[in-house]
Amino acid sequence: MTADFDVLVIGGGHAGVEAATAAARLGCRTGMVVLDPAAIGRMSCNPAIGGLAKGQLVREVDALGGEMGLCTDNTGIQFRMLNTSKGPAVRSPRAQCDRRDYNRVMVQRVLGYANLQVIAGEAVRLLPRAGGEAIDGVELADGQRLLAKAVVLTTGTFLGGRLFAGAWDEPGGRYGERPAAAISTSLRELGLRLGRHKTGTPPRLRRDSIDFGGLEEQPGDAAPQPFSFRTARLQVEQLPCWLTRTTAATHAVIREHAHLSPMFAGRIVGVGPRYCPSVEDKVVRFAEQPSHVVFLEPEGRDSDEVYPNGLSTSLPEDVQLQFLRTIPGLERVEVLRPGYAVEYDYILTDQIRGDLHTAALRGLFAAGQINGTSGYEEAAGQGLVAGLNAARFARGQEPVVFDRATAYLGVMVDDLCRVNPSEPYRMFTSRAEFRLLLRSDNADRRLTPLGERLGLVDPAAAAAVRDKEHRIRGALRWLEQARRQGRTLTEWLRRPEVTTADLLAWDETFAGMTLSSAELNEVEAEVKYAGYIDRQAMEVERLQRLEGKRIPDAFDYVALPGLSNEARARLQQRRPLTLGEASRIAGVRQADVQLLLVAISR
């Protein structure tokens, strides 16, 4: 049997795009099966990319040659760097995109990609090889069979999707689009256990019906910074967003009709995300809070649609209109399309591995919402990891697993493998124990050299990162030498109140280096975090040392003097494979781990 494709990607959302383009960049014959080619890269919810921690993910995808950052730079209508008042490790880029433009540019990009073929159709069945251990390909609804060495599932909310608003519900993956129902059955037949998640989206408002007059305007950054490390300069005319708030009247309407929400009526069984609660959830659960903020975000440059961020709801359509009109600026608002909740299947993630390979079938990979996550950025990140590893699988190469100290990609995949997400998984900086090392501005320094070795990144981009590294090192060396009032500039910058902007004003040589904003952030991070970065690096090294230390199967804990009795009993019982695993066993203390370390090294 000869395969039609090396890698076949099912789905063309944010995960599907990165998976297919990554495999294609690696030179694999890649196919992408989508229900509708015009929907590739479509944004189901908010037309925004990035945000806290998510911005880091997009930068990591970009550092590995991915598409999301470039498309955002090309179609953005407002760019903001978030958390600028906080440290460089927790700053993240966010951009508001033109929804139609983003979709259009992504479709063009994917259709024009070398090695990548788009197939319109619905995948209805996975084809296991005789014997059932590996995958052979997929069958489409029209009976056509596509054979592939590796298959990546990126079905998003379409997997067994069902839409809800008030008493209304119907099968669907997105408003007006049908779901992928058959694949769920196929996955179950292969023995994969599925869970059910829920997410929601707010109604869309007609721009002309909103009175922006009294609302607080939120402009983009004066010096907008690009998402992609490959975008040299961002030239964009930015549009503002507006802030308004819910009122007592809003809450009264919602409370009065809360029982009509399918969430409260018990008709939705899926678990929704707490970080993206529906407005009825916020009002009911936090009854003491008098008001909630609402961001009015334009959906595009020429679009008449406005996205009211913070008003996700599945209340009946008439109730949606009723509560909307109690909000300042929305007194005469018209609704273009109601909000709704969507419930969908996902694979319980103890069945996937660190390379996003599923346990059910060799060669079957999964990425995005199908793995219990939420968000375009989380989906894109997994898409890249799955596409990379599917390509490597197809070629008989070893998998690439990112670790928690190198990338948010590693944190995310490792988290997923460890526990089934009880709610749709979203990235937070607090999930990363090595947060200070994982900055949005150093994603390229962390990952592009690896991307070049793997073949994901073109040599020009890799050379640019080497150049950037060189400039940062040069600047850091200069700050060590240059003095002001008897102190080195490094010592000055270490003070909490001093920023690189001060140094630029004080020192002509430093200003003359014309570092980019991202490079300046990196200089600041390296100086301000110096001691902590060393500490985290040591901790990383310690962890890696522990994870790498294999405990012999026949290790005799009894004969090891100095171990506490409870540690000894628990170690005997659990028989951990590595010291890292041993260190996570309750009752085993640092002192015990140290003893073991010595004993094993002996």
Added chain:
Amino acid sequence: MRADTMPADTIVAESSAPGAGERAVLRLSGPRARDAAALVFAPVLPDRRAQIDGDVEVRGHRLPAFALVMPGPRSFTGEDVVELHLPGGALLVRCVLDALLARGERLGLRAALAGEFTARAFTNGRLDLAAAEGILMLLHAQGAQQVAAAVQWVGGGLSNAIDALRDGLHDVLAALEAGLDFTDEELPAAPAAQFRAQLDPIAAQLDELLQHLPAAAPGGELLLVGRSNAGKSSLCNALLGREASLVDCAPGTTRDLLRHEVGGAVLWDAPGDLDAPGAADAAALALRDRLAGRAAAVVWVVDATAPVPPSPRAAGEWSCLGVVFTKVDLLPAGSPPPAPPGLAQRLTTLPQFFTSARTGAGLVELRAWLARVGSAQVAPGAPLREPLLAAQRAVARALDLADAGAELIALELQAALRCLDDAAGRHSAEPLLDRIYGRFCLGK
């Protein structure tokens, strides 16, 4: 070599005070506890928590008794437990116990080792680590204040204190992390003063906790273990050159742990290992077992004139450093002490000392050796003290950083929490995000 095959066995011991009383209790624990009880008790016991009246068979006679059935994991040891409550009388209890042990061999029933019920409770997570730590502290307590603190902590107070600290730190951390992971529009940043106000009392609590921990012992600790009447107390007294321990030729004279200092090392004289422990001894034996775990260095004492095999724990689970033969003056002149039957292979390779408390033979060598190995041992209390001190340092650094970035403060608080987890011997149960969502209405 694995000497302790504990979890598979079913064990039995008298758990009431020995001697004549109104009634006596035989406690069985392990997977076959009900089957074993059925060997002497009728009717058949149910597999649910119950009190069953019936009778027990003693040498062909049936006597009224009752049985308490406590299925695991909700029992003291976490295993299936059956208690047989019998009419009192040492001889009667002994007879029933003998009958049980004789008939129960095929069920894997054996006599419980001293402290073994406690050990199983630990292993199965039924007994709090820090509570046990409190018991140890009681032994070390130097003043009335420390005694009071220790007594309180025995009841789980120490773990409560650590839990309270962790809880407080988690709250502070949750507020900081929420400020980092959500924008100012979603959650206005908390001022530095508020953070200080939250963290200061936690730092104070931590200081107080450390003040109440007894200072670590100067040297390491060595525990003398061995069969009852092996001559441990005589040996101690001879080493110290004074009558510190009450010595008697009757077995089981030493009912408490006695602490002596020998040339920088701390020597504990522990109760003997032979008899089914009575309730009065159980506490001392439980303490001894804790100490054996903490002190980590055990010296096995054997009566040279009546060598017996070591208990499985002394041979295996405990870290035996050496073997001391006592009463060598009673051996026929010139004859080496006979090797104890069944001496575990590992023990034969350890340093051996042949001593006599009466003639002073071998004491000089033993004393020098004890001082040397004692100083190399880990002091008890250190496992708790070190992580608590590290937590204290991390909290102090966090307070110093109050005006710097929240991401740096968070790093120190995470470090402090890891130290407290280490001190408590377990990891925090509640994920940070749960705490954040429990407190703030967040998200768009």
